[in-house]
Amino acid sequence: MTPHPNGHPHAASFDYSVAPRRIYWELTRACALACKHCRAEALHERLPDELDRDEAFRVLDSLLQTKQRPVVVLTGGDPLERPDFWEILDHAKSIGLHVDVAPSATAKLTRATIMALKEHGVGAMSLSLDGGDAELHDRIRGIPGCYDMTMTAAGHVAEAGIPLQVNTLVTAETLPCMSEIGNRVAEMSAKRWSLFFLVATGRGSDLPQITVDQAEELLQWVCEIGERMPFVVAATEAPMIRRVQLQRQGKPADAPVPGAGMRDGSGIAFISYRGDVTPSGFLPLVVGNVRDTDVIELYRDSPVFRALRTPEHFGGRCGVCEYRNACGGSRGRAYAHSGSELGEDPLCAYQPA
Ligand code: SF4
Numbered sequence: 001m002t003p004h005p006n007g008h009p010h011a012a013s014f015d016y017s018v019a020p021r022r023i024y025w026e027l028t029r030a031c032a033l034a035c036k037h038c039r040a041e042a043l044h045e046r047l048p049d050e051l052d053r054d055e056a057f058r059v060l061d062s063l064l065q066t067k068q069r070p071v072v073v074l075t076g077g078d079p080l081e082r083p084d085f086w087e088i089l090d091h092a093k094s095i096g097l098h099v100d101v102a103p104s105a106t107a108k109l110t111r112a113t114i115m116a117l118k119e120h121g122v123g124a125m126s127l128s129l130d131g132g133d134a135e136l137h138d139r140i141r142g143i144p145g146c147y148d149m150t151m152t153a154a155g156h157v158a159e160a161g162i163p164l165q166v167n168t169l170v171t172a173e174t175l176p177c178m179s180e181i182g183n184r185v186a187e188m189s190a191k192r193w194s195l196f197f198l199v200a201t202g203r204g205s206d207l208p209q210i211t212v213d214q215a216e217e218l219l220q221w222v223c224e225i226g227e228r229m230p231f232v233v234a235a236t237e238a239p240m241i242r243r244v245q246l247q248r249q250g251k252p253a254d255a256p257v258p259g260a261g262m263r264d265g266s267g268i269a270f271i272s273y274r275g276d277v278t279p280s281g282f283l284p285l286v287v288g289n290v291r292d293t294d295v296i297e298l299y300r301d302s303p304v305f306r307a308l309r310t311p312e313h314f315g316g317r318c319g320v321c322e323y324r325n326a327c328g329g330s331r332g333r334a335y336a337h338s339g340s341e342l343g344e345d346p347l348c349a350y351q352p353a
Contacts, residue, residue: 016261016309019068020269020299024281027056027074027088029273030081032106033143041202046081049274053084055291059271060092062294070269071098071123075281077273078104080113086120093121100124105150114153118160124191125157126165132180140173154188165192167236170218172208178218182225182233190231195222197238197347199282199332209347216349219244237282237330239263240348243323253322264331264341265308269299279308282332283341307342316344321352 014021030046031038051059063070072092079085080103092099101122103109117125127150131137134147157164166185168174174181178195185193195218198209210218219241226233235241242257251257262268265279272278275290277298287302299305307313308331311324318329319342329345337346 014068014267016267018300019066019296020070021068021262021267022073023063023070023269023271023295024073024075025059025271026076026273026281027051027079027085028082029077031076031078031104032081032108033078033104033141033146038202038204043077047273050082051273051275051290053087055275056084056088057091059275059290059295060088060095060097062290062296063097064095065294066296069097071100073100073102075102076104078106078108080104080106080108086116089117089120089122098123100126102126105146105153107149109149109153111156111159114156114160114162118162122162124163124165126167126194127154127157127188128167128169129181129184129188130169130174132177132184136174136177140169151184151188154190158189163191164188165194166190167194167196169204169207170195170197170210172210172214175210175214175218178221182229186230192232192234193229194234194236195238196236197330197333199237199330200336201282201284201332205336212347212349215347216244220248223248234259237264237332238347239327239329240323240345240350242326243321243348243350246323246326253326257326260326261328263308263328265299265305266328269295269305271295277302279305279341280332282330283335285335285341304341314342314344315340317348317350317352318344321350323350323352 028046028050029043099122105127129150130140137147138144168181198204198207222233222235223245245257246255264283268280270278270281276286277288277295278285285304287304288298311328318324329348331341333345333347334343335341
């Protein structure tokens with residue numbers, strides 16, 4: 001959610017073997033929208049086994065053990081569905097954590113709520129936009145009126161002065177509309193536009209994937225417009241954008257590039273509503289639970305996470321690719337495609353030398 005191009009204000013000093021740079025925390029699965037393609041397979045009601053407020057506080061306190069304080073991204077479902085959301089946010093801020101929030105564009109996301117998020121110290125916010133107009137966005141999300149609520153909320157976010165990230169799902173259906181959506185993102189005064197390259201998990205399994213050639217063309221386009229747009233243009237679950245950037249700049253594979261080495265399980269961890277820890281929201285491999293083990297410990301020591309930070313052990317093209325340290329492929333997509341989180345990312349067009 002933060003607009004920093006590397007995803008963290010102190011990115012350069014991060015050692016991914018010590019702690020994640022970003023922790024995505026699904027505070028609840030409850031959401032008034034429950035969109036067709038939701039990763040969380042969100043529900044209208046909260047589930048009884050959510051972490052409670054005291055457990056949530058303990059998770060936050062546990063992040064202070066390392067000097068590399070992760071950014072905490074409160075997501076869902078809709079995190080605003082939790083009555084104790086504000087207490088959790090305040091506790092995180094009171095102990096000095098950087099907190100971003102990913103709310104859903106619902107009737108709950110009023111001007112007053114957005115102003116309160118600013119007052120309570122939220123660092124950045126994100127909103128989803130999957131179409132350049134109401135017809136496409138509402139059809140894809142399956143929620144009439146969602147587009148209008150999103151655009152209205154974006155206006156309030158700009159007024160509050162909270163940096164806004166807009167997330168757009170890339171599927172065969174949205175691909176032809178990317179340019180138009182980019183224009184809307186500019187109108188929303190966003191600081192960052194992140195194109196999410198579909199991972200076929202959750203309800204997203206039914207959506208039409210783009211082809212390998214289309215993915216390559218889109219990544220080139222993202223790099224190209226990123227040089228002239230007034231906001232950062234990024235790709236989520238498409239770390240091969242770093243390979244494309246290096247190639248475009250004529251730089252060697254080991255040259256520095258924003259976000260290098262960050263992928264599911266490497267710089268990223270995910271906590272589910274009931275405390276299960278996985279390498280990301282798109283890689284459903286549970287390595288433990290924060291109810292009995294510290295999230296930093298699970299991130300640092302679990303064999304799954306350690307393997308995800310060792311790209312020379314990846315299979316297929318990713319394992320032999322000269323860009324594997326900077327990129328390494330989407331581990332979530334490798335898992336969804338082959339059942340192995342260490343397999344190759346099938347959406348990459350590159351053939352290693
Ligand atoms: S082959 Fe794998 S590591 Fe190499 S650029 Fe493609 S996705 Fe990245």
